[in-house]
Amino acid sequence: MKDLLGREEALNADEARKRLLDQAVNMPAAETLSIDSAYGMVLARDVIAPGDLPGFTRSVMDGFAVNAADTFGASDTMPVYLDVRGQVVMGQRPSVSIMRGEALSIPTGGMLPNGADAVVMLEHTNMADENMVEVMKALAPWENVIRTDEDLKKGERVIAAGKRLRPQDIGALAGMGIVEVDVFRKPAVAIIGTGDEVVPPERVPAPGEVRDINSYNLAGLIMGCGARPVKLGIVRDDLDTLKKVLEEAVRTSDMVLITGGSSVGARDFTAQAINEQGRPGVLFHGVAMKPGKPLIGGIVNGVPVFGLPGHPAAITVSFETIVEPLLLRMTGETIPVHLPARRLVRAIFSRNLSSSLGREEHIRVSLEKRQGALWAAPVLGKSGLVRTLVQADGIVIVPMNKSGLYEGEEVEVRLFK
Amino acid sequence: MKDLLGREEALNADEARKRLLDQAVNMPAAETLSIDSAYGMVLARDVIAPGDLPGFTRSVMDGFAVNAADTFGASDTMPVYLDVRGQVVMGQRPSVSIMRGEALSIPTGGMLPNGADAVVMLEHTNMADENMVEVMKALAPWENVIRTDEDLKKGERVIAAGKRLRPQDIGALAGMGIVEVDVFRKPAVAIIGTGDEVVPPERVPAPGEVRDINSYNLAGLIMGCGARPVKLGIVRDDLDTLKKVLEEAVRTSDMVLITGGSSVGARDFTAQAINEQGRPGVLFHGVAMKPGKPLIGGIVNGVPVFGLPGHPAAITVSFETIVEPLLLRMTGETIPVHLPARRLVRAIFSRNLSSSLGREEHIRVSLEKRQGALWAAPVLGKSGLVRTLVQADGIVIVPMNKSGLYEGEEVEVRLFK
Numbered sequence: 001m002k003d004l005l006g007r008e009e010a011l012n013a014d015e016a017r018k019r020l021l022d023q024a025v026n027m028p029a030a031e032t033l034s035i036d037s038a039y040g041m042v043l044a045r046d047v048i049a050p051g052d053l054p055g056f057t058r059s060v061m062d063g064f065a066v067n068a069a070d071t072f073g074a075s076d077t078m079p080v081y082l083d084v085r086g087q088v089v090m091g092q093r094p095s096v097s098i099m100r101g102e103a104l105s106i107p108t109g110g111m112l113p114n115g116a117d118a119v120v121m122l123e124h125t126n127m128a129d130e131n132m133v134e135v136m137k138a139l140a141p142w143e144n145v146i147r148t149d150e151d152l153k154k155g156e157r158v159i160a161a162g163k164r165l166r167p168q169d170i171g172a173l174a175g176m177g178i179v180e181v182d183v184f185r186k187p188a189v190a191i192i193g194t195g196d197e198v199v200p201p202e203r204v205p206a207p208g209e210v211r212d213i214n215s216y217n218l219a220g221l222i223m224g225c226g227a228r229p230v231k232l233g234i235v236r237d238d239l240d241t242l243k244k245v246l247e248e249a250v251r252t253s254d255m256v257l258i259t260g261g262s263s264v265g266a267r268d269f270t271a272q273a274i275n276e277q278g279r280p281g282v283l284f285h286g287v288a289m290k291p292g293k294p295l296i297g298g299i300v301n302g303v304p305v306f307g308l309p310g311h312p313a314a315i316t317v318s319f320e321t322i323v324e325p326l327l328l329r330m331t332g333e334t335i336p337v338h339l340p341a342r343r344l345v346r347a348i349f350s351r352n353l354s355s356s357l358g359r360e361e362h363i364r365v366s367l368e369k370r371q372g373a374l375w376a377a378p379v380l381g382k383s384g385l386v387r388t389l390v391q392a393d394g395i396v397i398v399p400m401n402k403s404g405l406y407e408g409e410e411v412e413v414r415l416f417k
Numbered sequence: 418m419k420d421l422l423g424r425e426e427a428l429n430a431d432e433a434r435k436r437l438l439d440q441a442v443n444m445p446a447a448e449t450l451s452i453d454s455a456y457g458m459v460l461a462r463d464v465i466a467p468g469d470l471p472g473f474t475r476s477v478m479d480g481f482a483v484n485a486a487d488t489f490g491a492s493d494t495m496p497v498y499l500d501v502r503g504q505v506v507m508g509q510r511p512s513v514s515i516m517r518g519e520a521l522s523i524p525t526g527g528m529l530p531n532g533a534d535a536v537v538m539l540e541h542t543n544m545a546d547e548n549m550v551e552v553m554k555a556l557a558p559w560e561n562v563i564r565t566d567e568d569l570k571k572g573e574r575v576i577a578a579g580k581r582l583r584p585q586d587i588g589a590l591a592g593m594g595i596v597e598v599d600v601f602r603k604p605a606v607a608i609i610g611t612g613d614e615v616v617p618p619e620r621v622p623a624p625g626e627v628r629d630i631n632s633y634n635l636a637g638l639i640m641g642c643g644a645r646p647v648k649l650g651i652v653r654d655d656l657d658t659l660k661k662v663l664e665e666a667v668r669t670s671d672m673v674l675i676t677g678g679s680s681v682g683a684r685d686f687t688a689q690a691i692n693e694q695g696r697p698g699v700l701f702h703g704v705a706m707k708p709g710k711p712l713i714g715g716i717v718n719g720v721p722v723f724g725l726p727g728h729p730a731a732i733t734v735s736f737e738t739i740v741e742p743l744l745l746r747m748t749g750e751t752i753p754v755h756l757p758a759r760r761l762v763r764a765i766f767s768r769n770l771s772s773s774l775g776r777e778e779h780i781r782v783s784l785e786k787r788q789g790a791l792w793a794a795p796v797l798g799k800s801g802l803v804r805t806l807v808q809a810d811g812i813v814i815v816p817m818n819k820s821g822l823y824e825g826e827e828v829e830v831r832l833f834k
Contacts, residue, residue: 035618039637053803054627060728060801062681090654091614093624107682109614109727122681151802159807167637167832168806172617175630175803177653197508197526201452201591207510208469213592220456220584229563237507264479264539265524273550310526311477314800316585331717337786337808338832339761370753384477386470386592387586390576393755415755416583 010286010293012400013321013360019283019297020326027304027330028185028254035173036166040226041183042332047159052149053175057112059088061144064103064125064133065116068141079126079134103133119144152176154405160254162334162368164226184332186228188254191215192245193234194270195260195310213386214259214308214315223317225327226416227255237266242273250303254330257323260310267294269309274298277305278303288359288400289382292318304330313383317362318397320414343415347376349396354404363405364392365413376413392416419799427703429817430738430777434581436574436700436714437743444747445602445671445823450593451591453634455582458600459749466577469566470592474529476505478561481520481542481550482533485558496543505530514817520550529562569593578818579751581643601749603645607633607670610651610726612685617651629674629727630803631732638736641745641834642673659690667694667720671747674771676739677727684711687724690713694722698819705817708800709735721747730800734779734812737831760832764793766813769822781809781829793830809833 008148011019012088031284031290051118066082073310074080082103089093094113098104103120104113112119121144124137152158158176159169175180189348193215219229234251235241242258249256257268267285280298287295291314296307305328306323308315347367355361365376376396381388394415405411434513447461476482483499493495500518505511506825509532515521521530529536537621538561541554542819569575575593582600590598610632618628629651636646649666652658659675666673674686684702692698695717704712708731715723723740725732745752764784772778782793793813798805815822823829 035633036636038639053684055622056624058627058801060799090612091623091626098707109612109627146799146801150799151804156647158804167634167641168729168803168833169727170637171630172803173633174633175620175628177618177628179619195507195526201594202596204594205472206508207473209508210475210526211594213588213594216452216591217584218586219453224584228768239789312585312588336784336810338784338791338830340793342760344834346757367753367755372833374755382477382563384475384563384587386589387568387575390589393753413755415759416585 003362004398006381010155010288011284012035012288014285015299016284016322017325020304023280023283023299024302025299025304025326025330026185026254027332030182031185032180032182034252035170035179035181038181039167039170041163041165042226043159043161043163044182044332046157046161046183047155047178047181049109049152049156049158049176050178051154051176054146055148057148058146059106059108059110059112059119059144060121060146061121063106063119063121063144064135065098065106065112065119066103066135066139067098067100067116068139068143070100071120071135071137071139074091074135074138079136081128085131086365088236098353117141119379121392136323147310159333162332178261186226187254187327188230189222189255189257189327190228190230190232190249191218192232192249192256192258193260194237194242194258194266196237197258198234213312214310217312217315218255218257218259218319221316225324226331227327237269239269242269243276245249246273246305247275250300250305254303255327256303256305258305258307267307270369271296272359274300274307275303287318287322287345289317289321290356290359290361292321295322297322310387313364313389316389320395321362335357336415343417344412345374345415346410347374347413349405349407349409350375350377350410351407352404353378355398355402357403359399361398363396363398364388365396366391367413376411427705428701429705431700431702432557434742437716437721437739438746440697440700440716441719442716442721442743442747443547443561443603443671444749447599448602449532449597449599452587452596452598455598456584456661458577458582458585460576460580460582461599461749463574463578463818464590464595466569466571466573466575466593467595468571468593470569471563472564472565474525475563476527476529476536476561477537477563478536479525480523480536480561481552482515482523482529482536483520483552483556484515484517484533485535485556485560487517488537488552488554488556491552491555493553496553498545499550499552501550502547528541544762550711558561563746563766569706577751579749582749591644601645603643604671604744604747605645605647606639606672606674606744607647607649607651607666608635609666609673610650610677611654611659611675611683613654615651615677621832630729631727634729635674635676635736638733642741643748644744654686656689658713659686660693662701663690663694663722667722671720672723672744673720675722676732684713684724688713691722691724704739705772706734706738707776709738709779709780712739728800729803730781730806733806737812738779761829762791762832763831764791765828766793766822766828767792767825770795770820770826772819774814774820775817776793777817778815780813780815781805782811782813783808784810793828
């Protein structure tokens with residue numbers, strides 16, 4: 001849609017996200033990894049238990065393996081007496097079975113002998129003599145043991161595809177003897193820097209030149225989503241060059257981010273290059289938020305392509321607001337219900353600040369503790385300054401229909417990762 | 418302190434943490450890394466700006482570089498007219514200066530010519546003829562520009578030692594031309610598995626044997642703290658073997674975790690091995706929490722050594738509750754004020770659950786959304802089951818002086834990482 005001056009009208013952020021998420025995108029393929037390398041990766045196929053865990057009935061206490069029925073009615077004042085037939089050795093099948101009236105001493109983790117169905121804790125026993133134990137507590141069958149399939153039962157689904165593997169999940173895989181898993185490859189996200197004034201950080205800039213900040217910021221933001229940045233260098237502000245590099249990037253990556261290009265001319269190049277690359281092309285050109293308004297979003301043959309504004313704060317805000325939700329989906333992770341809450345903290349806003357109606361304003365804030373409460377102070381400054389991002393701990397969003405924030409107002413801060 | 422039965426009395430968790438944090442421990446050394454490898458690392462030395470950023474006065478808009486004084490009083494109905502002397506080319510020093518009454522066209526990011534002190538946005542101008550621009554807005558000096566040292570001033574401290582480097586921090590380093598930084602090495606945390614019944618995951622366990630779950634769980638928990646796990650394998654339940662491996666581990670690592678050893682005998686070995694290794698030795702033996710009670714904590718010649726209980730849930734709880742605060746300190750990070758809030762979400766507890774007075778109870782919970790609210794349901798089961806950890810999203814702590822939780826009660830859930 002165009003405004004009265006013939007410019008594309010900025011979409012609101014929700015609508016921009018929706019346009020992207022409504023499109024089909026290519027998902028990364030799966031790969032097989034050793035469990036040692038699979039921490040934090042997203043499972044591509046359900047894991048089914050190949051056998052029972054622990055696989056035998058195991059004591060969870062130090063004590064005596066007994067037949068629970070022998071202990072019925074036992075108490076401090078009315079102990080029962082059992083013949084001790086020997087001991088269970090850790091890691092070995094017990095050499096003897098027990099019969100009614102008998103017991104074997106057993107360590108935590110030891111295998112229950114045949115004939116036993118419970119373990120009485122050491123604390124509730126007393127050696128009456130060398131071969132006889134006094135039991136002062138009644139036990140229910142299967143008390144203080146883990147049964148052969150009580151942890152995991154052969155054939156059951158243990159971990160569902162789409163889960164990001166946490167330490168305990170890898171532990172469970174190890175416990176089942178699964179030493180390799182199929183996980184989704186990390187999405188490869190190409191970063192194309194543009195701007196005739198941009199030089200790599202190791203070069204001394206000539207007057208009018210600046211070093212590349214945005215590729216470095218973006219690479220970290222990409223890694224923070226569980227994806228893999230691929231830097232394709234800095235290309236000249238020139239349509240043909242951009243088209244060539246973009247073609248290569250779309251062919252070899254799962255997503256493409258073009259940075260820089262804040263001037264009107266560069267923005268037009270970017271939109272044109274995206275549209276000429278494939279269908280459906282540009283989905284929106286401009287988002288009603290500050291900073292980050294000049295953001296371009298599109299999809300080319302299933303590969304999302306973004307033209308990000310060139311200012312450092314605009315990079316961070318447009319990435320987190322619009323790019324990240326799509327990139328997270330492309331990791332294959334089934335987003336847990338608590339994820340949205342995960343990076344939010346509540347704080348008290350430290351001063352009055354006005355904001356424009358009709359666009360979301362993303363205020364960088366730093367947090368500090370005063371008398372036990374968390375306060376959020378806006379870090380003011382132009383979005384072209386990297387300093388404001390370095391000093392900030394997170395972002396407070398002022399919605400489109402709100403004209404500002406008041407001192408003392410409670411706000412929700414979305415923390416930087 | 419010993420109880421009436423001559424056993425060491427369990428410390429409460431706060432006291433156990435305090436005993437550890439009161440001791441001096443060896444901190445990892447610093448190393449120099451390329452900024453490409455420094456994401457998420459902790460800065461070991463303050464970063465001082467080696468020069469001004471951007472280093473020249475830069476436009477943040479597409480428009481015309483002007484002398485602000487020329488625009489005073491200008492408005493839609495009362496424009497001022499300026500001679501356009503040419504254009505600023507991106508990435509180059511302007512070839513001409515301007516005088517009063519003159520202007521140069523300038524792109525976003527372009528270098529301001531001598532004589533100019535502001536930029537009027539394209540939207541507020543109109544070309545009167547080929548060489549004359551109509552300016553319809555009054556500008557303050559330095560409006561729409563970033564001055565030579567406005568982002569970072571030579572000699573100022575940009576990032577303080579102790580900060581964990583985020584994407585934008587690496588961006589700022591790149592912007593200053595700093596391509597290498599001194600960061601703290603990740604603490605190396607040795608994992609010693611014990612237990613005659615424990616076999617590596619690739620082995621088929623004989624009856625009475627189980628595969629190693631704990632080393633795999635712990636390795637992930639360690640990585641989650643920004644530290645580096647070093648697995649030293651599984652040693653036999655034997656004091657001399659344990660002492661030998663522990664000696665090696667204390668010499669080569671920053672922290673040592675001994676896992677397994679849930680039986681009384683194994684726990685005694687572990688405590689003895691720690692005490693014989695150096696001073697001050699064991700600081701506590703048992704913590705009043707469930708699961709995790711048998712936890713042993715000590716320090717040997719500046720190296721923290723823990724004997725962790727052998728049950729999977731006890732591993733996770735004792736690590737997060739007691740080991741993690743110390744390990745985070747050893748990363749060198751200055752803990753941000755919002756860190757404690759970072760992994761906490763509020764939820765509604767889904768059922769009545771009783772808890773014992775006199776010890777902290779750590780309830781594993783899974784989260785689900787019902788009618789827009791987050792509910793926490795306890796995942797019940799013995800702490801020897803890895804299943805309960807796999808199904809859980811986090812932990813709710815019932816404090817020592819509370820006898821349980823009620824259905825509908827609001828609780829704080831500490832999410833697993």
